[in-house]
Amino acid sequence: MSLHIKAKKGEIAENVLLPGDPLRARWIAETFLQDSECYNDIRGMLGYTGIFEGKRISVQGTGMGIPSAMIYTHELIKEYGVKKLIRVGSAGAFKPDLELMDIVIAMSASTNSSLNRERFRGADFAPTASFDLLIKATDFARNNNIAFHAGNILSSDVFYDEDPDYYKKWAKYGVLCAEMETAGIYTLAARFGVEALSILTISDSLVSKEEISAEMRERKMHEMVKIALNSF
Numbered sequence: 001m002s003l004h005i006k007a008k009k010g011e012i013a014e015n016v017l018l019p020g021d022p023l024r025a026r027w028i029a030e031t032f033l034q035d036s037e038c039y040n041d042i043r044g045m046l047g048y049t050g051i052f053e054g055k056r057i058s059v060q061g062t063g064m065g066i067p068s069a070m071i072y073t074h075e076l077i078k079e080y081g082v083k084k085l086i087r088v089g090s091a092g093a094f095k096p097d098l099e100l101m102d103i104v105i106a107m108s109a110s111t112n113s114s115l116n117r118e119r120f121r122g123a124d125f126a127p128t129a130s131f132d133l134l135i136k137a138t139d140f141a142r143n144n145n146i147a148f149h150a151g152n153i154l155s156s157d158v159f160y161d162e163d164p165d166y167y168k169k170w171a172k173y174g175v176l177c178a179e180m181e182t183a184g185i186y187t188l189a190a191r192f193g194v195e196a197l198s199i200l201t202i203s204d205s206l207v208s209k210e211e212i213s214a215e216m217r218e219r220k221m222h223e224m225v226k227i228a229l230n231s232f
């Protein structure tokens with residue numbers, strides 16, 4: 001047991017999906033995993049282990065934001081020996097060609113968080129996806145005719161920015177969308193020598209102001225989860 005996860009050693013698989021929403025974790029376990037068992041409900045941050053096509057896989061909610069996601073990522077790697085982590089999250093589009101429910105695979109994660117400035121004494125570290133997981137995810141998507149975008153994303157510390165146009169500068173530099181965890185997850189994966197990838201589904205657009213419902217964010221992101229499960 002770790003401070004925030006009450007699984008016993010061995011109850012968590014080496015491959016873990018990381019949704020921010022713990023209820024999305026429950027939906028993924030109930031929808032995609034056979035014989036799944038809940039190993040964590042501390043703080044309501046649900047975690048499950050089950051079987052997908054013969055492989056043992058866990059799914060652990062991380063909560064919202066880099067600090068929360070880094071707590072779970074740290075404990076999964078250091079206390080439970082997790083080797084591959086794939087975030088399955090929602091994101092807000094920065095570009096007009098990104099539509100609701102489009103898939104984005106995050107090659108790298110820019111951030112307005114100071115987490116790495118602290119670590120690298122003012123210098124900028126570039127949180128980057130695992131090349132192997134990235135290739136597996138893009139190969140699976142291509143072979144199964146699932147359209148996707150791949151590129152740099154923003155892991156933001158702010159959901160409700162005071163300036164509704166803040167995204168335009170990032171968009172000008174090719175950043176595709178915003179979410180709130182990937183830079184922290186990629187940083188810890190690099191630090192501890194394990195693999196991480198984020199696969200995101202567009203839930204709203206900062207350009208068009210459209211959005212999907214909370215219910216859809218919890219239980220309608222099938223394609224993202226399919227890509228993730230087939231990338232381990």
Ligand SMILES: O=P(O)(O)O[C@H]1O[C@H](CO)[C@@H](O)[C@H]1O
Pocket residue numbers: 019020021063064065088089090091159178179180181217
């Ligand atoms: O849907 P999840 O995975 O939580 O991801 C996104 O949604 C939350 C904000 O609504 C943040 O956690 C952001 O990263």
Ligand SMILES: O=c1cc[nH]c(=O)[nH]1
Pocket residue numbers: 090091092093159178179180203204
């Ligand atoms: O962090 C996030 C997640 C979804 N949509 C956003 O606009 N921001």
